[in-house]
Amino acid sequence: MAKALALMSGGLDSVLAAKIIADQGIEVTGLCFKSAFFGSKNAERMAAQIDIPLMVVDFTDEHLEMTKQPKHGYGKNMNPCIDCHAMMLNYAGKIMEEQGYDFLITGEVLNQRPMSQNYKALQTVKEESGYENKILRPLSALNLQPTEMELSGMVDRNRLLGFNGKTRKPQMALAEKLGIVEYPSPAGGCSLTEPNFAGRLKDLYEHDKENTDRSDIDLLRVGRHFRLTDKAKAISTRNEEEYKALWERITDDMLIFDTADYSGSTVALKASGGHEPTADEIQSAAAIAARYSKAREEEEVLVKYKKPKDEKYEHIRVKPAEDRELANLML
Template sequence: MTRALAMISGGLDSILAAKLMKDQGIEVIGICFKSYFFNEDSARRMVDQIGVRLEVVDFSKEHFEMVKNPKNGYGKNMNPCIDCHAMMMRYSGELLEKFQADFIITGEVLNQRPMSQNRTALDKVKKESGIGNKILRPLCAKNLQPTEMEQQGLVDREKLLDISGRSRKVQMELAEKWGIKEYPSPAGGCKLTEPNYSKRLKDILQNKKDVEEREIQLLRFGRHFRVSENAKIISTRTADEAEHIKKLLGKDDTIFLARDFKGSMVIGVGELSQEDIEFAAKVTARYSKGKDSEKVVVKYGKYGKPSNNIIEVETITDKELDKYIVN
């Protein structure tokens, strides 16, 4: 029986490509990649809707090294889509033997994304992956040259599609036809496509040589302020954010809270000078219920220890905030 590995991003296109192959009688195994910037949660929900097994590949460290300096550059934000797709395909190619599969399926659509899915980009990914002759793009295959899988009769080319462009009308019609009811918006799963997250990532890469995993995870939450090369301040927006951030904090981080008012939890990460402490306290005042008070008392201390330090400050001005804010 013919077997294929389907690269499942968690979006609609990849699951439609897998379903199209499954309906040709091909055994399909889903492959999902996990990194610091995206995970497998959506992919698991998607494969459940078409009855396909999913294997998760964690390539976080290698992927991050590529993100720092991608050969083909970035998209609109910090998304190195061409290099990312090529890396995923290379990994998938290495799994062909493990799963005794014949070829790889992707959900790419010609010209859906102007930079990463035009014909030149698709050809570049095919070449740089090192397994180009084993890649099939079922949703747009009729717009491309026949692959060896089609020529050898493993796949019926007449049952493949010729989708092109940015419209998702055909995909949505197929989803309804096949009973796929739950799917995310396009590019909704990768943090590197988000403008604010990308600004924070760029900032930390510019200011720190060796970035820890937990520092990357912290980029997901709160408002970020760069106060020096060695330190930054994070202000939580919600109680839920505060709970997420607490799981990522260590004994060297400093916590700031308004003593007499409810409000944001503010975190100092790195080596804080006295000036940095004052700035963090002012940010704490600004995002507390006491922001309109003449003075706000802020208590602070190392995470996990009593906040015995006290500082009284005025609320920070918008001009001061704009000077340091990263997003």
């Protein structure tokens, strides 16, 4: 029996592609990649729904480095989809060879995304993956050149599809026909496509790309972010949940600010690698803490701050930051 490895993002397209091939009597195993920008939960649910096993590979370090300078650039936000797909297929191809699979499956649909899934982009991904002759795209196969798997009879080309364009109606109809009833919206999954997250990531890469690691990426999802200077930014929590999330991501070099006599937001001052916060940066972070506290209407507020391992707090009196000022700083 032929064996295929199906790349599964957790979306509808990839599970349909896997199911179409599995229904031809081919043994299909799902393969999901996770990194700092996307996880595996949706893929786990979708693989279970069509009853196929799933492998999960964490390639955070390599993927993070690629996003800093992708060969083919970014999409609408900070998503380097062409480079990302090629990287995944290269990884998948190595696993295919090591574990005795015959070919790879992806759920890509021709022209669904104008920049990363046009004909030229799909060809680029195949070529740069290093496994050009082993990649099958079942949902758009009838609009593409036959692969060696189809020409050899391993896969029945007549049972493949010719989806083309942005509309998802054909996929939804096929899902109903195949009994796939639960699937995520097409917008979910990758943080790199989310405008708010992408804006924060772009700012991070512009100011401290070389030192950015997984913890910096995780921190982008917490609280309000303010770019104070080229060397420093502040993160302000909005609730108890974000406070806990911030403390899980605190590093020893950060300064932590709280109002001394009132409840309110905890603010972290994070500097670029090796930079020691200036008096002006400290004052700005303290003013943010004062603004998002019960003392926001006061003329002057006492704010305490220290590094996580320091025993004693320093104190500073500041005027709460004005909303107009913060609007210009907010990421």
